[in-house]
Amino acid sequence: MRQRLLYILTIGFCLIINFSSFAQAISSDELFKQALDETNINKNYPRAIALAQSALAISPDYTDIRLLLGRIYVLSGRDEEGIAEYSKVLAKHAGNMEALNALFNLSVRLGRNDDALKYADAIERAGSSGEIRVKKADLLKTMGRYDEAVWIAGSLLTNNPVDTNFIYLYKDIRFSEGKYLMSKGDTAKALLSYEDILRVDPADTVARNLAININLERKDYHSAGKLIDSGLNFYTNNASIFTKKLSLLQLEGDMREAYLLADSLVKANTSTSQIVAIRDETFLLSRQNRIGLSTSVTMFDQPERNPWALYSLFYMRQEKGISMLGRINYADRVNRKGYQFELEAYPKHGKTYSFVNLAFSDSFVFPKIKFSYSYFFPLSKSWESEIGIRYLNADSDFKGFTGAVGKYFNKYWANIKTFQTASNGKLVGSYIFTNRYYFNDNSDDYLTAIAGYGFSPEDVARNFDFLDRVTLESLRFTLGYQKTVLRRGILGLFGTWNKQEYTPGKTRNEFDVSVSFQHKF
Template sequence: MMKFKSAILSLLITFSAINVFAQKVDVDKLLKQALHETNITNNYPKAIALAKRGLEISPNYTDIRLLLGRLYKLTDQPDSAKMEFNKVLAKEPANKDAISYLKNLENYEYEKKIASLSNRVSVTYNPTFFEKEGKETWNLLSVYYARLTKYGTILGRINYANRSYADGLQYELEAYPKHKNAYSFINLAYSNAAIFQKYRVAYSYIRSFNNGWEGELGVRFQYKNSGLMSYGGSVGKYLGSFWLNGRVFLTPDDGMVSQSYALTARYYTNTADDYFTAMIATGISPDDRVRNFAFAERLHTNSFRVSLGYQQLIGRRNILGILGTFNREEYVVGKKENEYDFAINFQHRF
């Protein structure tokens, strides 16, 4: 009798082992299929179904639970992803993958929250110093509020300028409406102060192309004592962490055509808000805020300038930027002077 009971017990153990092995094989197969749907076909709903089926068979299978957590993150279900990672940590508190995935998920949620912030305020102070003795410093202070909408960004800006002979305010309304694979730049400005253009209207159409290329076509109109129209365009290219852009403006006046050229390079160090920038340019540009008040007077004089700057994201919500510019300007025909700009900008998103 004892021999019979032992035989039965051995048989049950054998069948149990075979069943467990079969389940393990089935779960491994489900894991492999789920990984294929995740990484190869990107069929996340099917991968989730396979992972859930595997956990029904083997609830303590760590690799499948981690995969399910990743899939929940990929399908924008952060709460479900957290729950799966925490289930792993409840059984294996030192599991490095679960700890890493949970930390990345928390960072992802924070980044998503920051990206959804739709308000921004900015303050920029830009003094201009002169090599010429006795010439007083120019001061330009700008503040703006911007609002991000599903149709694009719109902002209002107020500029205060102080020169040795006068000061005054300029008011701007700016917008960046979105289009398919493109966006527009629209700017309207008004001032009744002598140190600004009375009216300014600007428009550009910027389009993205394949392989990191982008192009822009635009016009600028400004009126002080008379109206001037400028026509321009640019070509840009992303090369890894670099962005290169060449820009030209042509302004017809008195039977001549004034020309402005600029080459800009940026090197991104982390996010789109972290970069070094450098620019080399000739001629006066209608987009030059510091010298725009004297656009007509400097239109046919020679100038050469070099700029270097850096911008850094601070604390995810704040941006601090600095820009230095050396400008060799022909203020009257045959006479030149050196001008030095230093701009500092602070932005806050909320």
């Protein structure tokens, strides 16, 4: 009887133990299910956390429950606790994709890029290299490691050349790279980034515009022109690319072509207000021919001296690389009359240009020979300098050199110039300060004020008399006004006061009044 009772108790104890274990297993799964419902259906994250923690207390190695707990923490804004739970999963299962992806996304969101890159590499090693390579390339772009990002995106694109997602990724990285390089002032490398985008997608007008702008800024007009011409078919709004074309033509100095193109766009009703403005602006600038007439009278405060008169007629032709001018001057002064014939040119040499003038006369009222040459070169975007020589011949020679520097201040232009020559074993100099205010973008419209000291070989009213003036003192001031009238005409009015030493210790006042009119056609 006693043995039978012991047997029954033993069997009962075993049944209790087995039932308890079974109930415990059911409890973990049931808690897991309840935690899922609270998370996904009820959105009751505190309750879901409590259920998941209870389930893990029963089954601490239950991976799915720990992954769920990590996700609930993140949904609750408790990122660090979520990271801790996912890290526990990886400690036991290094290749768990859910934990790796979660930690990658968390690291990216929190700006922990080095950690994110570590998890991306782990995901690739675990055998999932598709989507993560796209994310890794984007991450490397964010980190400024553009070469690595481009290599990944490029390899994806090579294997799938028509995949629009890979095309977008590659372009996005190149755009970011270009923007960064532009911020550093490295326009040459930025240009390579934008050109590479066009290699992948020739229809990308944003990259094309950026590449065109860089070439225009670098004055590489040939490359800018190729980009413009090859991109005409890719723009839904042709006015946009034609505006670039017009800007290029203006920068190249081809005002005639700029005007003709702008005028044709206006007539075809494919223009914008900017194109209309360019047409109006280039109308006068595109006039390649110019004819002009001027007259100047010099009066003295000495009654015994008769006024001097000077008349000039000129014709000018402007071409893309050079402007040429022919002028005939007639003078009536010091009781004598005569003619002078001049040839003048302004040849361009890339970013620089020259001034050349040659004149002949057989009359006393002009130098027999006059020769001038100056070379102009920029010092910066707003500074310009000049060096040159001057030669006059009458009964003797005047040989001198000149130097000048000028600067633009928005609509103002200031210039300081000197002429130096040797006379009687010493250096004699003159100095001229010119200030000019432009009313608009037209270089023919301005107000000018000039102050000068000493003899100037460029003073056409007096340079015939250089033998008597070169070593004597003079002080002069000029005010002038020039303005476009009747669209193609240019009217100029100038007045000069010159205090001239005519013999050592004695001076007189000389007054010049001149009027000029030019017509462009």
